[in-house]
Amino acid sequence: MLSEAHRAVVKATVPLLETGGEALTQHFYRIMLSGYPEVRPLFNQAHQASGDQPRALANGVLAYARNIDRLEALGPLVGQVVQKHVSLQVLPEHYPIVGTCLLQAIREVLGPDIATDEVIEAWAAAYQQLADLLIGAEEQVYQANAEAPGGWRGARRFRVVRREDESEEIVSFYLRPVDGGPVPAFVPGQYLGLRLEIDGAEVRRNYSLSAPPDGTQFRISVKREPGGQVSGFMHQMAQEDFELDVFPPAGDFTLQASERPLALITAGVGITPAIPMLEAAAREGRTVHFIHCARHAGVHAFREWVDDMAARYPGIRRFFCYSEPRAEDTADGTGFLTREHLEKWLPQTRDLDAYFLGPVPFMAQVKSHLAALGVPGEQCRYEFFGPAQALEA
Ligand SMILES: Cc1cc2nc3c(=O)[nH]c(=O)nc-3n(C[C@H](O)[C@H](O)[C@H](O)COP(=O)(O)OP(=O)(O)OC[C@H]3O[C@@H](n4cnc5c(N)ncnc54)[C@H](O)[C@@H]3O)c2cc1C
Ligand code: HEM
Known part of the structure; x- marks a missing residue:
């Protein structure tokens, strides 16, 4: 439970996060990705190399610390993180790993004079509160995805039933469940999570649904990125009958009902x-x-x-x-x-x-x-x- 004293300590660390949040999250990812191989496949290594992912996490943590008294002010940020997490199958058992690494990173980056026991205890309580909020919201989405007609939970095996060149660098893949069952009616704008094994290592990526829902199959359209691991693999190896694991449609960049042009x-x-x-x-x-x-x-x-x-x-x-x-x-x-x-x-x-x-x-x-x-x-x-x-x- 987050006490008044914990809140005060977290708020007092906002200026530190404003200046050093990114260094902290970069250090955090180094600790986590080297010490916990079980979570490595969830993360796109290119996003680590560019710094975009540590930056996104630092911004998320900063927004949280700023709004610790009024979490409702986080608004769309929570929904966006929840959808991204669900699309890549972030699960409750992953949260203690992130929590442990975050606290270790706070200790090591800020040093013992700033990261006192009081600071660490406050951040541990604050992290737990945020983790509980995300785990709860994510479970609701997992459940809704499982209960939707044609829906499912976790990975489902799909097969490439058709490929089509859309341009010199974009190929569409039509994916049908190997079990022959229906697929859910997603909202235009949503995306899938794919799980593949490439050279013996598991990787996950998101791809937007590029054809209207039809209840039987999905279409994704993949641009070949120079040096891109998954897009290169899909273009080269994912011929008809190729099988891969798919996580249910997710995402909140969706077309909203409106009368406006x-x-x-x-x-x-x-x-x-x-x-x-x-x-x-x-x-x-x-x-x-x-x-x-x-x-x-x-x-x-x-x-x-x-x-x-x-x-x-x-x-x-x-x-x-x-x-x-x-x-x-x-x-x-x-x-x-x-x-x-x-x-x-x-x-x-x-x-x-x-x-x-x-x-x-x-x-x-x-x-x-x-x-x-x-x-x-x-x-x-x-x-x-x-x-x-x-x-x-
Ligand atoms: C919500 C969402 C929807 C998406 N929808 C689509 C879609 O519809 N179609 C589509 O084509 N893509 C889409 N993407 C992007 C897609 O998920 C992949 O990021 C994209 O295909 C590149 O993945 P990759 O494995 O081919 O490339 P990666 O291996 O991730 O590499 C990407 C780039 O980074 C470079 N790189 C990789 N590792 C390093 C490193 N360690 N250091 C320096 N540089 C490095 C590579 O050379 C390459 O240029 C979507 C992404 C999201 C989040
Ligand atoms: C309180 C804890 C957490 C917070 C505040 C958080 C925050 C975020 C934020 C802000 C993003 C970026 C969202 C976007 O760009 O759309 C993100 C993405 C992501 N998170 Fe979390 N996260 C938390 C826990 C976890 C856990 C436990 C895992 C699993 C180990 C995880 C895995 C991921 C992955 C895989 C991505 C996408 C990374 C990518 O695009 O390369 N997160 N998270």
Whole structure:
């Protein structure tokens, strides 16, 4: 139980976290990933190398310490972490490992003069409170996923039943359960967790669902990343009949019911969750402005499908912007997406819902352009294809 004295100590450590939180979480990951091999497969090593994951955790811990008196102020952060954890199957038995390593890291980074017994005891109690909150919320999602029609808990074996090249660097994989049963109706924008064994080691990754739900199969579309472990493996090895473990759909970057016009603004492989979103919005008769950026037509996935949707539904307008167009390419704009492009391509009203996803610098630009054009911040939603981070233009 977290006492008043514990809260006071935790709040007093906020300034230390503001300056040294990242060093602390980096040290924490070093301790955990070297000492506890059982949790290593859950983490994407590239996110450790880039520092994005330690940074995301440091920001989460800082937000928690700042709001220790009013946890409701953490708002969407908790939901986002819960969904990410569930998608990768973080389980209650993992929490004591993280707790032990976090306290060890606090001791070693802050040193005995600052990390006194009182500080360690307060943080142990605070960690337990947060862990209990996350474990409880995660169990609710696991249970809901298991009880949904076609749903399940934990890993389920799926088979690649079809592959399709979507561009020079993106391949779609159609996945069906090996048990022949149905799959749940996910919400457009959600993603799967995959578990694979590569060179004898287990790895997990998230991939957005890139086709509308149909109750029988899932589709994911994977861009081959230079030097990428899982994407390279999927492109090369995951031919028809290849089997892999899948965790149920998760994620809260989901299309919300609304009467407002919708802008879907994506770049590169960030287009994947926008495909089921576009289909759902079109069926509801919503006005949709679909804006997609790619280097050129050769790497532009789903162009024909989007063109076809725009031809079939009068409410859909689509705009394509190429930063490195080839001589034969046609696009509505060239170069990187600018405020002027958006001014031209967004609906007349700024009272719209905008969803955007792409490389982080693209997202930072889009966020800033939308704000400058008067789109209300609370009507802008976005997701990261990696650990969450601050978006600064
Ligand atoms: C919610 C969500 C949805 C996603 N949806 C999609 C999707 O629909 N389609 C899609 O293609 N991707 C999607 N992703 C991204 C996907 O999960 C993977 O991150 C992506 O496929 C890269 O994984 P990888 O194993 O191929 O590359 P990794 O092996 O993780 O490597 C990524 C990059 O980091 C470099 N790297 C790796 N290790 C190190 C190291 N130790 N030091 C320095 N550099 C290193 C690699 O060379 C490479 O350039 C999504 C991610 C999330 C979180
Ligand atoms: C109180 C404890 C914890 C907190 C505050 C916390 C916080 C976070 C945060 C903020 C993120 C980033 C979310 C995002 O970017 O969307 C994250 C991701 C993640 N967490 Fe936790 N977490 C906790 C416990 C755990 C535990 C016990 C495990 C399992 C060992 C775990 C495994 C993961 C993994 C695998 C990711 C994704 C990493 C990646 O993308 O590489 N977390 N967590």
